[in-house]
Amino acid sequence: QVQLVESGGGLVQPGGSLGLSCAASRIIFSRYVMGWYRQAPGKQRELVAAITSGGDNNYADSVKGRFTISRDNAKNTVSLQMNSLKPEDTAVYYCNVRTSTGNYWGQGTRVTVSS
Numbered sequence: 803q804v805q806l807v808e809s810g811g812g813l814v815q816p817g818g819s820l821g822l823s824c825a826a827s828r829i830i831f832s833r834y835v836m837g838w839y840r841q842a843p844g845k846q847r848e849l850v851a852a853i854t855s856g857g858d859n860n861y862a863d864s865v866k867g868r869f870t871i872s873r874d875n876a877k878n879t880v881s882l883q884m885n886s887l888k889p890e891d892t893a894v895y896y897c898n899v900r901t902s903t904g905n906y907w908g909q910g911t912r913v914t915v916s917s
Contacts, residue, residue: 804829804906806897811911814887822882824897824908832875834901838882840893847896851882887915
């Protein structure tokens with residue numbers, strides 16, 4: 803079974819930066835699109851950013867220019883660098899991969915943007 807483990811969440815002040823990382827195992831990592839999603843209290847889970855095996859990426863409009871997704875296929879990791887954070891970025895952030903055997907999620911890491 804594919805395993806995804808996120809790390810790096812925490813509390814940060816508005817305007818600050820935070821980096822998230824997701825380590826994948828039991829998967830041929832380089833084959834798949836990796837995504838970061840988030841779910842704020844009372845809201846549906848939404849796509850934040852995704853990156854293809856070749857490094858092409860796309861972002862939600864709300865985070866364009868502030869967040870950067872990257873991957874290291876040698877280390878089976880995908881990262882999300884978040885800059886200029888806003889209170890509305892507060893959410894639980896999840897790593898995601900969809901393979902032929904299923905749609906897999908990490909346990910989530912909480913990001914709180916507050917003064």
